[in-house]
Amino acid sequence: MGAGMDIGILRRDGRTDPFFDGTAADRLMIKRCEACDRWFAPDAGSCPGCGDEELAWAEAAGDAVLVTWTVTHSRPDGDGNAPPPAYLALVELTEGPWLHARLDGADTAVLREGLPLRATFEHPAEGEAYVLFRPV
Amino acid sequence: MVDGASIVGLGMTELGRVYGRSPRRLAADAVRLAVADAGLALGDVDGLLVSHGMGGSPGIELADTLGLRDLRLLAKMEAFGATAGAMVSYAAMSVLSGTASTVVCVFADAPLKPEQSAGSAYHRNAPAGSGVAPGKAEWYGFGGMTAALGFRSVNAFYALAAQRHMARYGTTSEQLGAIAVSTRAWAARNPLAQMREPITLADHQSSRWVAEPLHLLDCCLVSNGAIAVAVTTAERARDLAQPPVHVWGWGQGHPGHRKERGSEFGLTTGAVTSGPIAMKMAGVTVDDIDVCQLYDCYTYTVLVSLEDYGFCAKGEGGAFAASGALGPGGALPTNTGGGQLSAYYMWGMTPLSEAVIQARGHGGERQADKHDVVLVSGNGGILDHHSTLIVSPHPKGI
Numbered sequence: 324m325g326a327g328m329d330i331g332i333l334r335r336d337g338r339t340d341p342f343f344d345g346t347a348a349d350r351l352m353i354k355r356c357e358a359c360d361r362w363f364a365p366d367a368g369s370c371p372g373c374g375d376e377e378l379a380w381a382e383a384a385g386d387a388v389l390v391t392w393t394v395t396h397s398r399p400d401g402d403g404n405a406p407p408p409a410y411l412a413l414v415e416l417t418e419g420p421w422l423h424a425r426l427d428g429a430d431t432a433v434l435r436e437g438l439p440l441r442a443t444f445e446h447p448a449e450g451e452a453y454v455l456f457r458p459v
Numbered sequence: 460m461v462d463g464a465s466i467v468g469l470g471m472t473e474l475g476r477v478y479g480r481s482p483r484r485l486a487a488d489a490v491r492l493a494v495a496d497a498g499l500a501l502g503d504v505d506g507l508l509v510s511h512g513m514g515g516s517p518g519i520e521l522a523d524t525l526g527l528r529d530l531r532l533l534a535k536m537e538a539f540g541a542t543a544g545a546m547v548s549y550a551a552m553s554v555l556s557g558t559a560s561t562v563v564c565v566f567a568d569a570p571l572k573p574e575q576s577a578g579s580a581y582h583r584n585a586p587a588g589s590g591v592a593p594g595k596a597e598w599y600g601f602g603g604m605t606a607a608l609g610f611r612s613v614n615a616f617y618a619l620a621a622q623r624h625m626a627r628y629g630t631t632s633e634q635l636g637a638i639a640v641s642t643r644a645w646a647a648r649n650p651l652a653q654m655r656e657p658i659t660l661a662d663h664q665s666s667r668w669v670a671e672p673l674h675l676l677d678c679c680l681v682s683n684g685a686i687a688v689a690v691t692t693a694e695r696a697r698d699l700a701q702p703p704v705h706v707w708g709w710g711q712g713h714p715g716h717r718k719e720r721g722s723e724f725g726l727t728t729g730a731v732t733s734g735p736i737a738m739k740m741a742g743v744t745v746d747d748i749d750v751c752q753l754y755d756c757y758t759y760t761v762l763v764s765l766e767d768y769g770f771c772a773k774g775e776g777g778a779f780a781a782s783g784a785l786g787p788g789g790a791l792p793t794n795t796g797g798g799q800l801s802a803y804y805m806w807g808m809t810p811l812s813e814a815v816i817q818a819r820g821h822g823g824e825r826q827a828d829k830h831d832v833v834l835v836s837g838n839g840g841i842l843d844h845h846s847t848l849i850v851s852p853h854p855k856g857i
Contacts, residue, residue, distance in 0.1 A: 330598075330607040330608055330609075331585060331595065331596035331597060331598055331607045332595065332596070332597045332598070333597075333598050333599075333603065333604050333607060334597055334598065334599050334600075334603070335599070335600065336599040336600030336601075336602075336603065337600075338600055338601075339600050339601040342601055363719075364718065365601050366601045366602060366605075371717075390623065391619045391620070391622045391623035391626065391725060392619065392622055393615050393618035393619050393622055393670045393671055393672070393673075394668070394670070394671040395609055395612075395614070395615050395618070395669070395670040395671075396667065396668040396669065396670070396671075398576070398578070408668075409608070409609035411608070411609045411610060411615055411619070411670075412619070413619055413623075413718070413724075415719075415720055419719050419720040420718065420719050420720075421718035421719055421720075421722065422718075423605050423608075423610050423718075424608070425608040425609055431671070435626065436623075436626050436627070450597075451604075453604050453607075453608070455608075
């Protein structure tokens with residue numbers, strides 16, 4: 324389905340290089356506070372436990388479960404073309420953090436709380452690689 | 460020691476597709492209207508609390524715009540959709556403590572542009588701007604990736620919340636639709652409402668999907684305009700132009716649901732905290748509430764707020780909404796002006812303004828018969844911030 328998912332071109336912003344180095348190598352990199360033994364989403368700025376603003380990057384297993392989901396529908400453009408509906412979700416990584424994620428290979432008939440998911444990686448011809456989650 | 464705080468003035472500019480005035484100008488106009496409504500002069504104002512919407516303006520420079528001098532209280536406040544309630548509570552505490560005697564609270568926003576859809580006002584575009592073919596738009600960093608993947612509008616985030624409630628408690632789209640229908644029935648009776656054509660549940664169900672499980676008719680309007688209220692002591696309120704609306708209680712709740720394992724995101728709101736605080740201060744319980752003005756950025760927000768206030772048990776908000784209690788003739792008249800869904804979207808000033816109108820008994824065709832105790836909610840972020848006010852036409856304790 325990745326080929327049909329035209330999300331645009333992703334560029335680095337200088338703050339999340341380890342994340343995109345990770346997606347390029349099919350690895351999901353998230354933030355971690357070693358001192359507090361807590362995991363955070365890749366955009367976390369600091370640890371609320373100790374205040375550390377220099378959180379480490381660490382590899383997540385890539386396993387998750389579905390928390391909740393939505394299917395978004397864009398309005399057609401002037402030519403009547405609308406992009407296909409997008410299956411968006413909150414997913415809970417095995418390590419604990421939730422990610423706002425897009426599902427691949429999803430169908431509303433199978434979606435439920437706790438549905439096991441696995442990170443997959445898309446490598447577009449231009450721009451950075453990105454992560455999607457597929458039902459296992 | 461003074462005996463209470465009262466809302467004595469209400470100022471509302473034209474609301475909706477109102478163009479040609481900046482948010483600062485709209486705010487100044489609303490302040491002047493509120494002061495005049497109270498039978499006061501601008502020179503009587505010695506406190507000003509300012510809040511803004513998406514545009515980032517106005518701030519405290521509004522005092523200079525209005526030529527206000529020798530203010531004893533001046534601040535910009537920000538708690539998103541909970542700001543109106545927070546401003547009124549700060550104004551009440553200020554007049555009760557003697558910090559200031561007459562405090563005006565104002566909100567203004569003008570996110571709508573001519574020839575632009577309402578939805579686009581709250582939609583995130585790629586930094587390269589519009590006009591770029593979808594596949595060629597460039598997005599930066601992790602946040603850019605999330606937006607590129609489809610999280611470009613607040614609609615998607617509230618849809619995630621509503622879907623979680625549905626999965627957990629069996630809430631249905633038809634139950635959300637009942638709120639859209641009852642709110643529109645009220646709007647039909649409100650000359651200030653932008654959308655006054657009655658709708659049916661079938662209309663709700665056939666309105667286009669925005670973000671499942673939310674249809675278009677589950678989502679609020681977008682409006683330009685400004686609303687202000689003037690607050691003074693209950694003692695002073697007796698001699699002014701309008702029937703006083705006494706502020707009996709206030710509270711806030713900021714649950715801090717983190718996006719991680721164990722979070723109650725989508726299931727509970729800050730009303731769990733702010734409601735009991737405000738009702739205890741007011742000396743009332745949910746059984747005493749005659750009219751509700753609930754922040755209704757989405758139908759779902761109303762449903763979950765009703766549960767968290769205790770008007771029904773957790774998980775039973777859908778059945779409660781579908782019972783007909785909220786509409787004209789129902790047991791708990793709710794969003795009697797048409798709310799943000801059908802009347803006008805002025806963040807927390809939408810429920811507050813209609814609460815003032817109802818408490819005064821100025822609701823005309825939509826006036827609730829019994830309006831002795833009115834509950835007002837505010838909701839900000841994605842169910843992150845909450846405020847509650849309890850107001851009444853009667854002095855507190857009587």
